[in-house]
Amino acid sequence: MIMVLRKTVLFSILVLFFLVALSIPSSAQSEGQLILQTGIQSFYNREPAFSPLIYSGERSLSTIAFSLKKLNRSDVFHINFGYGRTFNKFGGSMENLSAGLLTMTYYHKNKSAEKGLHWGWSNLNGFNWRSHNGFPNYSLRTDYFTAFGPALRHLLPFQWKKQQFQWTNNAYIHGVGFKIQSDFIGGEPRGFTQEDRNLVTKIWSSSDWFLLGKDWSMGYWSTLCWQLPSDNSLGFQYRLQLARVDGWQPVSRVASTYLLVLNVNLW
Amino acid sequence: MVKGHVRILCLSLLVISCEQWVISPDPENTPEQVFEYLWKDVNERYAFIEEKNLDWDRVARDYRPKIKQDMGQLELFDLLAEMLFELRDGHVNLTNSFNRSRNWEWFEGFPNNYNENIIQENYLRRDFWASGPLLNQELGEVLYVNYRSFSQTIADGNLQALMIRAQEKKGLIIDVRNNGGGSLRNAEKLASCFVEEDTEYASQRIKNGPGRNDFGPWESMVYSPREGLKYTGPILVLINRRSYSATTFFAQMMRVLPNVILVGDQTGGGGGTPAYGELPNGWSYRFSVTQTIDKDGKQLEDGVEPGIKVDMARQAEINGRDSIIDGAVNYLENL
Secondary structure (H helix, E strand, O other), rough: HHHHHHHHHHHHHHHHHHHHHHHHHHHHHHHEEEEEEEEEEEEEEOOOOOOOOOOOEEEEEEEEEEEEEEEOEEEEEEEEEEEEEOOOHHHHHEEEEEEEEEEEEEEOOOOOOOOOEEEEEEEEEEEEEEEOOOOOOOEEEEEEEEEEEEEEEEEEEEOOOOOOEEEEEEEEEEEEEEEEEEOOOOOOOOOOOOOOOOHHHHHHHHOOOEEEEHHHHHEEEEEEEEEOOOOEEEEEEEEEEEEEEOOOEHHHHHHEEEEEEEEEEEE | HHHHHHHHHHHHHHHHHOEEEEEHOOOOOOOHHHHHHHHHHHHHHHOOOOOOOOOHHHHHHHHHHOOHHHHHHHHHHHHHHHHOOOOOOOOEEEEEOOOOOOOOOOOOOOOOOOHHHHHHHHHHHHOOOEOOOOOOOEOOOEEEEOOOOOOOOOOHHHHHHHHHHHOOOEEEEEEEEOOOOHHHHHHHHHHHOOOOEEEEEEEEEOOOOOOOOOOOOOOOEEEOOOOOOOOOOOOEEOOOOOOHHHHHHHHHHHHHOOOOOEEOOOOOOOOOEEEEEEEEOOOOOEEOOOOEOOOOOOHHHOOOOEEOOOOHHHHHHHHHOOOOHHHHHHHOOOO
16 A cells, blocks of 8 residues: 555656646746645545444645646646544544645636636546554545546735735536546455456446536635745645545545645746 | 625635535434444345345344334344344444444354363473464374464464474374464465465455345455475364354365365354444444355355364363364374
């Protein structure tokens, strides 16, 4: 499991660097920003393969993100990593781990990139892993989905006591994509244990549509940032994220996160 | 500017209001809800309803009227335990802070065929080797090994010591009587000492849907040889009705080898791997969610039959002897 996580994190970092590298040739017309975030997440989840009860608790969440602002569009790539232990109301516990790559693209042709309402789209690649601490067998469950949908943001720069601030609100909802999740009882996705199949065939046969209505993935983020004299900014963010992955055992999650934010201007 | 904020506010309110759609509150913790949840989960996930010809709908009809809104915790526990008892499965338990229900019919009413005091005093004696959990002693030209629980982890060094000791012997006795099981990994580790190549010993399938016959495909169960010394001489594996779960699997692993004979009574079974669950009142439970069959299609849930069926002689036991071990030593020494 640790090896898989290491690979996932490494892969995510490589993707981020690849995206940064792609953007460098056009740096003359663009602005690049590194965004570091860390904070506490109140996490609620239900895994019916384990229990009908909600498990909740505090998790740590960290994000490294890269923002690329061009004349007509802005892209933000977030790599998230969250981990923590959750409990039911009777004291049963499980470990919860999440890793994900969230991209948001906003369009602002003939508009200011610094303020106002911008429409765009978003994609989330989310991997979730949970392990029940009281179950010796069949105690691991996972799900992964990649889904696309519309995104919206509103930027409001303002001054207060001669200091520059920016209040940003983002919202997204994912409508369509693919998902792979643990089977009815076994932790592996259906068909994954069949030895006569190669990995591609296993992934293909195990994946299913992610469709809005049956499945849900949506979020609302609100960020208040204070412009530092160095032109970087420091801020605070609240995130509300909801997800439901339908299937043999439909899992659902709600996360409220409070994050400290540091935006570093790269160019 | 204000319009933009209003739109964002509307969208964020929409997101917040979706919380109830995504994650509903905990189910009610009433006796009815607890009963219904447990009955339904067994109905959908238990692997042997058809195999054991259980009328689970009849169970609901019999037990549902006994559920009362004002019944106490003890009363509810006893009723649910009684309902689960109908599954006739040693891998079924209901557990809470004050009790753990169980079904021990798989060994009750059968000869014990095992006396640990006699083994300790007259066979292992004081100078036995404790190679990890593998207690072993030389009985003439035979090495006797006693393994009491597959929950006790076997290290590779333990196996190496055992293999060195076994090399010069005419035969090996592995005594897993009264071994109630544990980890299948330990069973595979021990069996890995006695094969030269990957060995298929059974097939397993898992429930993969709520229908009573919703199962995944049968998948081969295989164990592999260990690296280093192995023993391929004659082996007798001693089993009884209290050899359960991982011990039943171990007996089956050994049964497929041509140089191995199982001796004693059939194992208690336990061929289904248990999955766990929780009830709305926080109690936990487990039951079997897989089926395992041998190469002839016989369910390991019903136990593994010995090659030589023999019970312990009562008079010998009174005289401090284990007639099954004595017979096994005699058999191996005269090969």
